[in-house]
Amino acid sequence: MELYLDTADVIAVKRLARVLPLQGVTTNPSIIAKEGKSVWEVLPALRDALGGSGKLFAQGMANDSERMVTEAVMLTERISGVIVKIPTTAEGLAAIKQLNTMNIATLGTAVYGAGQGLLAAMAGAAYVAPYVNRVDAQGGDGIGMVRELHQLLKMHAPNSRVLAASFKTPRQALDCMLAGCEAITLPVDIAEQMLISPAVQSAVEKFEQDWQGAFGTNLLG
Numbered sequence: 001m002e003l004y005l006d007t008a009d010v011i012a013v014k015r016l017a018r019v020l021p022l023q024g025v026t027t028n029p030s031i032i033a034k035e036g037k038s039v040w041e042v043l044p045a046l047r048d049a050l051g052g053s054g055k056l057f058a059q060g061m062a063n064d065s066e067r068m069v070t071e072a073v074m075l076t077e078r079i080s081g082v083i084v085k086i087p088t089t090a091e092g093l094a095a096i097k098q099l100n101t102m103n104i105a106t107l108g109t110a111v112y113g114a115g116q117g118l119l120a121a122m123a124g125a126a127y128v129a130p131y132v133n134r135v136d137a138q139g140g141d142g143i144g145m146v147r148e149l150h151q152l153l154k155m156h157a158p159n160s161r162v163l164a165a166s167f168k169t170p171r172q173a174l175d176c177m178l179a180g181c182e183a184i185t186l187p188v189d190i191a192e193q194m195l196i197s198p199a200v201q202s203a204v205e206k207f208e209q210d211w212q213g214a215f216g217t218n219l220l221g
Contacts, residue, residue: 002183004055005191006165008035008042012188014049019195024055026129026165026185028085028109032058043079057107057127057185059085068095069102076104083127085109088120100124107163112138114148121153121160127183128153131166132176142166143175150180170194 002023005013008031016022025046032039043056056079060071068091072084084099086092088108096106100123107127108120112135117128130149132142150162163183164176167190176184186194212218 001177001181002161002163004057004163004183004185005188006031006185007188008032008037008046009188010042010045010049013046016188016191017050020191022050022054023183024050024057026057026085026107026163028059029061040078043082047079055081055083057083057085059087059109063089063091065091065094065098068092069098072099072104072106073102083107085129086120086125088116088128093119093123096120096123096125109165111149112140112145114145114152117149117162118152118156121157125160127161127163129163129165129185132164132172133166133168135166136172143172143179146176146181147179154180 003021004024004026005016005022006026007013008027013025032042035042039058043058047056058075060068062068062071068086075082075084083105085107086096087110096108099106105126107129108125109129111117111128111130117130120128130146132146135142135145146162146164153160153162161182163185164181165185167173167186170190170193173184173186173190208218
């Protein structure tokens with residue numbers, strides 16, 4: 001199971017990397033633009049926030065396959081080990097096929113259907129990213145789509161992994177893991193919600209109160 005943060009917030013990544021078993025960070029043009037900094041500045045800073053290791057996912061801006069390939073080569077040359085996100089359009093599939101022959105790792109992104117994701121995997125994408133909440137928002141079944149995609153990849157593209165994205169609740173993320181996802185990427189707010197529970201804090205405070213009442217200290221020895 002691989003856990004990623006879906007953000008370009010360097011401070012948040014550094015804070016959460018201290019406590020979460022993160023494998024890396026996923027970004028997209030909208031996430032980078034929100035930070036107001038160049039991708040060439042943000043990606044190295046994110047890697048530093050991860051402790052100098054971990055996977056980074058980044059996406060170019062091209063819409064045609066030729067430029068997608070050019071941007072992918074540029075990203076991998078300037079940022080070591082980056083995995084290039086390619087939209088699963090017709091042009092994107094052509095780019096994924098070509099990049100696969102060049103041994104450049106890709107993620108097929110913006111997946112709204114299991115068949116679409118399967119095509120990206122068969123084209124050579126190492127990861128496929130279904131948009132769970134966005135499918136739900138359109139009246140579909142995001143978790144059901146993830147379940148179908150996971151089964152399809154197991155049968156027909158076992159070298160590719162589902163990396164589920166687009167979450168609005170922790171429950172959606174858990175349901176994706178139950179559906180068999182090998183990887184998920186969480187927005188910072190969802191990751192923090194999974195860490196924080198008022199009931200847990202209340203229980204910890206009760207332990208401290210009972211110990212203090214019995215021994216007059218909150219230390220073990």
